[in-house]
Amino acid sequence: DIQMMQSPFSLSAFVGDRVTVTCRASQTISTDLSWYQQKPGKAPKLLIYAASSLQSGVPSRFSGSGSGTDFTLTISSLQPEDCATYYCQQSYSFPYTFGQGTKLEIK
Amino acid sequence: QVQLQESGPGLVKPSETLSLTCTVSGDSISRYYWSWIRQSPGKGLEWIGYIYYSGSTNYNPSLKSRVTISVDTSSYQFSLNLRSVTAADTAVYYCARDSRFYGSGLDSWGQGTLVTVSS
Numbered sequence: 317d318i319q320m321m322q323s324p325f326s327l328s329a330f331v332g333d334r335v336t337v338t339c340r341a342s343q344t345i346s347t348d349l350s351w352y353q354q355k356p357g358k359a360p361k362l363l364i365y366a367a368s369s370l371q372s373g374v375p376s377r378f379s380g381s382g383s384g385t386d387f388t389l390t391i392s393s394l395q396p397e398d399c400a401t402y403y404c405q406q407s408y409s410f411p412y413t414f415g416q417g418t419k420l421e422i423k
Numbered sequence: 424q425v426q427l428q429e430s431g432p433g434l435v436k437p438s439e440t441l442s443l444t445c446t447v448s449g450d451s452i453s454r455y456y457w458s459w460i461r462q463s464p465g466k467g468l469e470w471i472g473y474i475y476y477s478g479s480t481n482y483n484p485s486l487k488s489r490v491t492i493s494v495d496t497s498s499y500q501f502s503l504n505l506r507s508v509t510a511a512d513t514a515v516y517y518c519a520r521d522s523r524f525y526g527s528g529l530d531s532w533g534q535g536t537l538v539t540v541s542s
Contacts, residue, residue: 317484350528359517359532360468366526403468407523411483412458412470 318342318406322415330423335391337418339404344384348408351380351389354417355400363402364389396422425450427518427533434539435512441505441538445518452476452499456521458529459492459503463514473521474501508540 319342329335339349347367352360362371364380367387377392391398399422404415431443445457459471472482474492482490486505494501505512515537519529 352529359519359535360529361532362528362530365522365528365530369527371527371530405468405528407528410481411472411485414468414470416467 317411318345318409318413320404320406320413320415322404322418324418325416326419326421328421328423329394331394331396333394335394335420337389337402339387339415341385341406345406345408347383348406349382349387350405350407352403352405353400354403360403394422425520425531427520427531429516429518429533429536431536433537434541435508436542437509437540438507441508441512443503443516443536445501445533447499452494452496456523457494457501458519458521460517460519460529461514462517471503510540513540514538
């Protein structure tokens with residue numbers, strides 16, 4: 317299985333800050349990477365697919381980049397509603413695997 | 424807009440079979456893959472497997488010996504059976520639309536259902 321490793325495990329930032337979450341795959345996955353946002357008690361929500369494509373309806377302050385093994389999710393200007401846990405997921409090979417999550421809090 | 428809804432027992436006894444159904448509304452079940460994912464505190468998000476409307480499946484090897492996913496296109500439903508459950512199978516189970524054919528990800532999810540394995 318391909319291992320997905322996210323960092324940091326958690327972070328805290330101010331409203332308006334630029335926030336970056338990283339995800340590293342244990343082997344190359346091209347751009348077959350998605351990012352999800354999950355709020356407590358809710359299902360994950362797709363934010364980014366194919367490493368950098370913004371899912372319809374997702375605010376443009378979210379962006380993704382990377383290819384191969386290293387990927388980044390960036391929130392350009394943090395909003396209070398962005399308080400959530402973020403997960404990366406590879407779909408390059410089966411089984412699909414997810415990162416362990418990054419919990420984002422607002423200071 | 425597509426909606427997915429999981430249904431099934433919230434409590435299953437050890438060694439028995441966990442059975443869940445996902446009902447799809449708002450879109451054709453015949454145009455996508457359909458996945459099951461589970462989430463437990465100990466293991467995070469775990470992909471269980473997917474099915475295509477044709478019946479073609481792909482399972483996580485870690486669960487393959489115990490899992491069956493089936494589809495009923497006439498009822499717009501797909502189902503998960505997980506046999507010989509233990510406490511380690513306690514989790515929130517989600518169904519999701521898998522848009523891999525369109526180059527996307529798991530783009531629509533059910534709300535999730537908590538299944539507890541306990542006697």
